[in-house]
Amino acid sequence: MVYEKRFDGRDFDETRPMQAKAGVIKRAVGSGWFKIGKTEAIAAVYGPRDLFPRFLQDPEKGYLRVNYNMMPFSSGSDRVRPGPSRRSKEISAVAERALRPVVDLSEFPNAVVDVFIELPQADAGTRCAGICAASIALADAGIPMRDMVAAIAVGRVEDKLVVDLNYEEDSHEDGVDIPIAMLHNSKEVALLQMDGVISPEMFKEAVEKTKGIIDKVFEVQKQALKERFNVKQDTKQDDAKQE
Numbered sequence: 009m010v011y012e013k014r015f016d017g018r019d020f021d022e023t024r025p026m027q028a029k030a031g032v033i034k035r036a037v038g039s040g041w042f043k044i045g046k047t048e049a050i051a052a053v054y055g056p057r058d059l060f061p062r063f064l065q066d067p068e069k070g071y072l073r074v075n076y077n078m079m080p081f082s083s084g085s086d087r088v089r090p091g092p093s094r095r096s097k098e099i100s101a102v103a104e105r106a107l108r109p110v111v112d113l114s115e116f117p118n119a120v121v122d123v124f125i126e127l128p129q130a131d132a133g134t135r136c137a138g139i140c141a142a143s144i145a146l147a148d149a150g151i152p153m154r155d156m157v158a159a160i161a162v163g164r165v166e167d168k169l170v171v172d173l174n175y176e177e178d179s180h181e182d183g184v185d186i187p188i189a190m191l192h193n194s195k196e197v198a199l200l201q202m203d204g205v206i207s208p209e210m211f212k213e214a215v216e217k218t219k220g221i222i223d224k225v226f227e228v229q230k231q232a233l234k235e236r237f238n239v240k241q242d243t244k245q246d247d248a249k250q251e
Contacts, residue, residue, distance in 0.1 A: 011166035015176040023160065023172040023221060026228045028140070030148040030236035038149025040232065042141035045174060046131035051141035053149040056119035064120075070113030071120045074104035076138055078127040099135045100125075106139050106159070106189040106199040112152040121151060132178035132185075133161045139189050139199065144229050148236060157198055158225035159189035162214040164206050169214055171221055186211075188218045192226040195219050 014020065024045030033039035036052035043049075059065045076099040077092075103125065113121065123145065125138040136159035143157040163173045164184040170177060178185050184204030190197055197215070206214070 009166040009182060011168040011170075014165075014170065016174055020168055020170050021217070021221075023224065024174065026225065028144060028228045028232035030144050030232045031239075036145070036149075038145045038147070038151070040141040040144025040148060042137050042144065042229070044133060044137055044140075044172065046129055047127070047133050047137045048129040049125055049127055049134065049137040049141040051123055051125045051138065051145035053121060053123050053142075053145045053151065055121040056113070056116035057122075059118060059120035065118040067117050068114070070116030070118075072104060072108055072111055072113065072123070073120050074100050074107065074123045074125065074142065076100040076103055076125045076127075076135070078130055078134065082127045082130040099138070102199055102201065103135060103139050103142060106157055107142055107146065109196070109198055110143075110153045110155045110157055110191060111146060112154065115152065121146075121149075132173050132175045133187070135159070135199075136161050136187050136189065140225060140229060144232055147233055155191040155193050156226055156229055157189050158192055158222045158229060159187065159199065160218060160221045160225055161185055161187045162218050162221070164204070164210060164214075169210055169217065171217065186214055188215065188222075190218065190222045192222060195222070 027043045029041045032041045033052045038053040040051045056070050059071055076096050123142050125142055127134050139157055139159040161173050162171050163186050165177045165180050166182050173185055184206045186202045189199035
């Protein structure tokens, strides 16, 4: 079959509109919000704090723990059952593995840094949006990081390779979804999953195509952090003038 035009009218290499903010949750140590199309993710960071049970503690470094959750009415198709599910546990684990390579927790022995990712709205690409939001939140929290992690889904719909699949493409009967997370500077792959069958040539093309898209995602993340810390700096200057 031939996929001649995307369901939402985008070019095959075009992402949905992206937005991001940092510092969206006041009571969290750090937080981030990332939206791509209709998919929206909010991440909050708490800690470092003592890790319990104690047998999990590491005297040489801290531990990163990620919890991913889709809110009950986040999906436009079916109501999501509240509480942990097999899918949410799996995505929590892969998001944790994607973020671990960039955080340096050697300064926080026997401690844990908790990252909570909530999806209030979902239209495919939820794990990628969650990882992008979590990376912003960790940077906002001041956790030492050697790079930012950005993520996007690339996939096949019928005979075409497409960037940033929406729900119709993700659930297409002749489609493949490939969520990919990369470290921005080094382009090291932090997450790569695949649901479906794709030729080796098209798979290589998908991974290569992702590198350019990751740069675009990173620019959105970077702008969110710049705006956040500019606001902080302006607030400090205003307080100093008042004193």
